[in-house]
Amino acid sequence: MEDQDRHLLTEAGHRLRQARLARGLNLHQLARLTGISAPALSLIETGKRDPRLTTLGKIATALRFPLADLLENPPGVTTVKQAPYPEGDGYDLGDYE
Amino acid sequence: MEDQDRHLLTEAGHRLRQARLARGLNLHQLARLTGISAPALSLIETGKRDPRLTTLGKIATALRFPLADLLENPPGVTTVKQAPYPEGDGYDLGDYE
DNA sequence: GTGAATTTTACCTAATAAGATAAATTATGA
DNA sequence: TCATAATTTATCTTATTAGGTAAAATTCAC
Numbered sequence: 001m002e003d004q005d006r007h008l009l010t011e012a013g014h015r016l017r018q019a020r021l022a023r024g025l026n027l028h029q030l031a032r033l034t035g036i037s038a039p040a041l042s043l044i045e046t047g048k049r050d051p052r053l054t055t056l057g058k059i060a061t062a063l064r065f066p067l068a069d070l071l072e073n074p075p076g077v078t079t080v081k082q083a084p085y086p087e088g089d090g091y092d093l094g095d096y097e
Numbered sequence: 098m099e100d101q102d103r104h105l106l107t108e109a110g111h112r113l114r115q116a117r118l119a120r121g122l123n124l125h126q127l128a129r130l131t132g133i134s135a136p137a138l139s140l141i142e143t144g145k146r147d148p149r150l151t152t153l154g155k156i157a158t159a160l161r162f163p164l165a166d167l168l169e170n171p172p173g174v175t176t177v178k179q180a181p182y183p184e185g186d187g188y189d190l191g192d193y194e
Numbered sequence: 195g196t197g198a199a200t201t202t203t204a205c206c207t208a209a210t211a212a213g214a215t216a217a218a219t220t221a222t223g224a
Numbered sequence: 225t226c227a228t229a230a231t232t233t234a235t236c237t238t239a240t241t242a243g244g245t246a247a248a249a250t251t252c253a254c
Contacts, residue, residue, distance in 0.1 A: 001151070004154065004158065005151040005154060005155075008150060008151060008154045008164075009150065009151065012150060050149045050150055050151050051149065051150050052147045052148065052149055052150075053105060053106065053109060053147055053148055053149075053150070053153065053168075054098070054102040054105055054106065054147050056150065057101065057102060057105045058102075061101065066169055067105075067168045067169050068165035068166070068168045068169040069165070071150075071164045071165045071168065072163055072164050072165040
């Protein structure tokens with residue numbers, strides 16, 4: 001697994017744990033709410049598992065936490081609208097056509 | 098699979114496709130950029146596959162697209178800060194302790 | 195320090211993501 | 225229409241998620 005992947009998983013895991021603790025829930029209780037087992041939740045929160053999108057969705061729903069905030073954009077930070085993309089260029093596709 | 102899951106997958110898929118097309122890339126080219134096969138990308142974009150978090154991360158990176166924007170918060174919409182959570186209550190854990 | 199609660203880890207099984215490849219389908223253009 | 229490109233679907237293999245359970249480890253309260 002690459003470094004970027006690992007960072008993504010640990011970051012999302014940290015935010016999940018913080019959100020759960022902020023709501024005063026333990027893993028057992030969150031497991032009840034989500035239908036995801038406590039061991040699985042533990043692995044996700046500790047960044048040891050690469051969860052599926054719907055798995056994250058179930059957890060976010062149970063915690064009443066915006067899914068997007070699990071992944072990027074620390075609270076309060078807003079994504080800046082980018083300018084439209086320059087036509088065609090900007091991607092290195094190598095010599096592959 | 099539940100209704101909410103399906104909605105999450107189709108929504109994320111749509112946004113992925115829009116982002117890819119906005120950059121003038123076809124599936125083959127995006128496959129080259131991400132290391133994810135074109136058939137897999139097709140399944141994800143059409144909401145027929147439940148991708149892993151790191152898979153979404155690879156695609157978002159390749160498209161230079163904020164991962165969070167794939168999932169919620171249509172461009173321009175900002176998440177409203179919630180008040181701190183009321184102590185203990187608000188969750189229906191049934192009669193399970 | 196002890197004991198209880200919580201979390202982590204370690205098995206197992208089943209379901210499924212993802213790669214490769216190829217075939218089929220669907221645009222797109224000449 | 226026909227040819228080409230692009231996307232979708234199908235099949236197979238491999239890797240990994242996720243549930244269940246139990247045991248180990250950690251944390252917390254007393």
